[in-house]
Amino acid sequence: MKVLIIEDETAFRQVLEEEFRGEGGDVTGVGTGKEALQAFEDREFDIVITDLRLPDTDGIEVMKAVREAGIEVPFLLMTAFASVRTAVSALQMGAADYLIKPVRVADVVRRVKQIHELDRLQRENTLLKRMVRQDYSHYWYPDTPVSQQVQQLISKVCDTDLTILIVGETGTGKGMTARLLHSVGPRSDRPFVSVNCGAIPENLVESELFGHAKGAFTSADKATDGLIKAAHGGTLFLDEIGELPLPVQVKFLTFLEEKIVRPVGSVKDIKVDCRIIAATNRNLEDLVAEGKFRRDLYFRLNVFQISLPPLREQKEALPSLMNFTIEKYKQSFDIGEVVVPDEVRDLLYSYSWPGNIREFDNAMERALLLRENKEITVNDLPPAIASAAVGTSGMLSPDSVSGSFKSRVETFERHVIAEAIKAAGGDRRAAAQSLGIGLSTLYRKLES
Template sequence: MKSLEVLVVDDEPAIRQILAAHLGRAGFSVCQAGNGTEAFERLSRGDIDVAISDIKMPDFTGIDLVRRARAAGIETSFIMMTAYASVDTAIEAIKAGASDYMIKPVRNEEVMHRLEKVRDMRRLSSENRVLRNLVLGSREPLFGFVSSAMKALERLVAKVAPTDSTVLVTGESGTGKGVIARQIHQNSLRADGPFIPVNCGAIPENLMESELFGHVKGSFTGADKARKGLFLEADKGTIFLDEIGELPLALQVKLLHVIEEKTVRPVGSEQARRADVRIVAATNRDLRQMVAEGKFREDLYFRLSVFHVHVPPLRERRQDIPGLVHFLLQRSAKRLNNGGEISIDADVEEILSAYDWPGNVREMENVVDRALILADEGRITRADLPPQVARVAPPQRTGNGEAGGESLREQVRRFESTVICKAIADANGDRRAAAQKLGIGLSSLYRKLEEYEALGILPELVDSRQR
């Protein structure tokens, strides 16, 4: 069994360490947590496939851990352990969202069997999701983009994701090329395999071959143990080669060989090893120009750009700015533990829409974080913006005092109404379930629906007066 990241959660160190050691010997990547709080923090990173958790813990129960993870949108599979056998406890664990249940003391063979089952379930779920997307053409948008450029990009991603085609993602720094690469992986048949990101510009040239392809023990000074390399770590999954334009010419030749032969040869080894890896590469440089200048191999360029996806900068898709600001505000508020209401002054909304965002989404994340930290009582004013953003002149106003076109607040309301109505439709009209999915109270949902209906921006699929 490969490509499962496992978290072992138990307040008894001996049990936790013995189980973790066994799983490590079996080839799993294993981490540990001694209580529910520590486990939830680790799960929040989003890279754990399976959590094997005790039910009785000092801070909160394993069942509470499952509930918190599901409420936070964490898709980790849970296998629960307990020394107190009870049918009621088992039913409660499964209802909370656990996949399986074991009675202590657990046998190693039983643990392996349960992990096999979970792996098969996750693989089947991934394949079903991809096949459903292929048949119905339906998939979740990246961030609810509304611009025609990003809708076209989403359609391209939906088409190429289920294939094994090599993809080249281009665009300015900070446009979200890494997000696109991960989206391709998550909507592929390799979704349950590893996703290994590599920044080709951050690895020293003399270490890059070893990092990518591995080495055998003693192959060079300091190689005191063998290393299998990132390509082999990505086996059955996807490797994301970011900043591919920074790859030295000597390594470009070796990468071309890997793509063509689907094998890697570790440094110091005479034996090639099979690498079943999909490659997604990204760059903010003009590779065609680099080819003309002799700085990038033409044959490698054509191998990498079998399918080309270009991510336009924010200044070319301003319709997406309101939705992105809304998304980043909510995400930053959770990360910064800001649980109160967040409001933005009207002139700030207009400034954010008028600003050119040379750093694109990455710059917007920093601006939003700064504004939330500086804001008094959750109200973001012009004074909370960085100087280069704050000095941007808002759009000229018309004679009635309103800015030409929709303001950011109006666009955010329109975006939010679409998200809420989609959640209600997905819940088959169950507003309570939709509110829970959105993380808001039922009364807040009704209040927003009434507000949007009064403004005339409520989509036809929902009538706020229906109860």
């Protein structure tokens, strides 16, 4: 429990500090309202104990300033100058309780414990209500043992500020999981900033994340806030964290440890409070061994890991995923009944789905758009999947690709890129180099 004690009587404050530390508390003690507000800029607290009368202000004004800053924390007020008016005013402002001096230290400790437990229960109740109200139409998790374990992990950490590392192959739902963690957590009404570390040119990653001062480089004609600062109060989701350049990893590690950012070309540090969720489809331990990822950053990110299974290991969930996807696009496209014959179902089940949920979603979207009537046929499926029906080797032939010239080229490019990524063991940067294209180009073509 992190406790802030605001008391100008030094001896009494020190006794309280010693007592709470003996109870295992993380205690900060200050003597003025100004020092208290400064303490809130440096860290978060679970409860505040404050004297009503302070040398430079009063406890109610401190509580009001904290509330106006958007910080929700219970206050326990103490005073030797009691009156009904001040008590009512304090409680109306949101104080958890009001104690009259002289007061026994043991009574303060007992009441603080009661208030802290009540606040924890209220937060838990608020979380449960949010989860009940949450619109799950954009989230799909199969009813399989491994997926149920993932959902249990999500429920345990969504109401905390723990740094989360989500691992899994491309298309397994890492971004979806990050959004769900944010949407049912205490920061759900604050920004969710998603950054694909691999899609930003290497020479721009630092300024994109940390911002830059005016004149920091040739084209910096004005100061710009970075994406980290944009996530203040909310959640920063760093997808493909394994692609973060080594020089930027050093600076990002400093941010994780100190919660401050310094824009490129600036000498001023900016304090940022946000939750960090990172994701990767690569083995970070291997990257550490290869000298491509900092070991200390890996340990800072890997506080709590959520591993998402590939779709091929959950084939029993395909009927559920198919129904979910069809219903989603029926609403988007305003279409009626959809029939999926056994021939198509068997093909979907036999396919290995290297692109996982994302590939399945794209395949069903295409099929729903191309079908001539209510029934989906094999020809409505993407060529890479449809080719499995006639036992092809997986290479695209001219006859297996339909549509306009542009769509045929895009399909072929995606197939070649997928094969290159597979050959590179999931290393997209290496795949881009083997194809002679930039990493950002590879991402753009995959998403087209």
